[in-house]
Amino acid sequence: MNVVNESPRRKELTRLAAQLFVQEGFDRTTVRMLAHEMGIKSGSLFHHFRDKQEILAAVIEEGTQNALTIARRALGRCDTTPEARLHAMARAHLETLLTDRNAHVVALYEWRRLDPEARDHLSHLRDAYEALWEEVIDEALDAGLIHGDRFLVSRFVMGALNWTVRWYDPEGPRTPEELARELIAMLTSPVTLPSSASTMV
Template identity: 90%
Template sequence: MNVVNESPRRKELTRLAAQLFVQEGFDRTTVRMLAQEMGIKSGSLFHHFRDKQEILAAVIEEGTQNALTIARHALEECGDTAEARLHAMACAHLETLLTDRNAHVVALYEWRRLGAAARDHLSHLRDAYEALWEQVIDEALDAGLIHGDRFLVSRFVMGALNWTVRWYDPEGPRKPEDLAHELIAMITPSSHAGR
């Protein structure tokens, strides 16, 4: 048995699984459906993953890991004004929500189906990501760019951003940067820049 490797094959299978989990939901996705989508038989699945739950964990880990990478990179690239960093963070969030959409939708909707062990491990990853957000928001508060309670502001912002997966249409006229810009315009009293 294979189980904890990082073979390219496993990565590809994880990607396919994410798509099915979004389409059908984790519970309704059977191992036979997963196997068929991957072009193998259901028994062969358990060569790559210990059990069905491990596939879910792999999907979510992949997505969260990417989000962390992208966000860290964005924060290094951007300037060091509070506004630039806030914008970079929002952009990065929307960008990863878009390109890794399947994985993130799964993370948002199927989190509760994780086993206790996997949930434990992954919530550390998620906490690391959210810490980036709170840091950037702290900076914006200190700079007087926004006002309010740091806890509440960060929750509200993350809520607004994560909710986008329910309505955002990548084919539509709005780009992720537009959304980020508009959101920041909405919460910063100084800037009245419309569109």
């Protein structure tokens, strides 16, 4: 399977497809709807993509590759302390979600619609991105900056970040930088149980 294609026209078509998949859902989106959104004839669509599955794979690949690129760049620019790296990853994740929202909503909610060939092709990108998070979380755990099980911490953190696509307003009073700081503050703050809870048996 060959999804990667640097053609500007194909990238534009992929962006438009992501928007339609978010609005209608992958299953309800037809080839005719895609062609109409893209401003081309239905038959012309297949000059760029093999089928609707390949369009979905292209949307998810571009979004995931973008997330990986932004995260690696952020880690390369930040300080080497565990806290700085954790903050850089959170900020990069928010930047990715909020600047490329449609592709990431599709990746979050339509991954299960990929056929086995497409999932096999794209899993290495998703695994590489998750490995970056696990590395940074491991560093924070080893430094005593945060506490807990790595698997659970990473899932809770990414779940919280991913959910921002549902409620965050880029025109609102809070910036992505502030959101990242708030999240890291919550993760790194010591947990104090109420006195009544500490005496329960």
